[in-house]
Amino acid sequence: MTAPLSTPFVFDTEFDDHGGVVRASTFRPAKRAWSAAEVEAEIAQAQAQARQQALAEVESIQAMALSTIGQALAAAAPALAQVAQTHREQASELAMAAARLVAASALDRYPAGPLQAALEALGQEIDASPRLVIRTGDLNPDSQARLQALCADAGFSGLVAFREEPGMAPAAFQLEWADGRAAFDLNDAFVRMGEALTAALAAEAGHAEPLTERKL
Numbered sequence: 132m133t134a135p136l137s138t139p140f141v142f143d144t145e146f147d148d149h150g151g152v153v154r155a156s157t158f159r160p161a162k163r164a165w166s167a168a169e170v171e172a173e174i175a176q177a178q179a180q181a182r183q184q185a186l187a188e189v190e191s192i193q194a195m196a197l198s199t200i201g202q203a204l205a206a207a208a209p210a211l212a213q214v215a216q217t218h219r220e221q222a223s224e225l226a227m228a229a230a231r232l233v234a235a236s237a238l239d240r241y242p243a244g245p246l247q248a249a250l251e252a253l254g255q256e257i258d259a260s261p262r263l264v265i266r267t268g269d270l271n272p273d274s275q276a277r278l279q280a281l282c283a284d285a286g287f288s289g290l291v292a293f294r295e296e297p298g299m300a301p302a303a304f305q306l307e308w309a310d311g312r313a314a315f316d317l318n319d320a321f322v323r324m325g326e327a328l329t330a331a332l333a334a335e336a337g338h339a340e341p342l343t344e345r346k347l
Contacts, residue, residue, distance in 0.1 A: 250285035268299030
């Protein structure tokens with residue numbers, strides 16, 4: 132077996148004729164001894180590098196996590212929007228049902244309330260008319276007297292004519308005077324409110340259909 136060649140001494144420093152160094156040696160012996168301060172400095176440097184590397188990895192993981200969360204939210208947005216829309220629709224249906232019950236109870240206690248409100252709202256409009264026709268489903272001498280008093284309280288001084296309409300719902304009425312007419316029916320009112328609410332919900336969802344007819 133042939134032993135590897137070794138060069139135990141290498142002198143690569145060049146000198147001129149006067150002993151001056153022309154080219155210094157590039158040889159640097161391996162350091163085999165370290166002071167305590169040098170060891171601590173190397174440890175501190177290694178810890179700093181490890182810390183920077185760990186922070187970089189954490190930032191990379193955070194960026195990946197945020198990207199994943201963003202993608203998940205984007206994918207879930209349509210479903211969440213549909214859930215929110217369904218919740219609004221169900222809440223509106225519940226509110227309408229509760230409002231209908233409250234309104235029916237109120238009209239049972241005071242059936243002349245809508246007519247009184249209409250007379251007060253139309254006071255100036257019907258005041259100049261010589262005759263006012265009131266159509267309602269339940270007419271008797273007592274109810275006629277109450278309606279006559281309501282007209283007087285609203286400031287109407289003309290002739291009040293009553294027409295009984297047996298098919299009309301309780302508290303429903305029709306008013307007719309020289310220049311116009313007005314009507315109220317609880318069921319019709321809630322139908323119109325339901326249509327308006329449906330249109331508003333559709334508009335909020337972004338797929339509203341244009342209304343071709345306006346109901347008052």
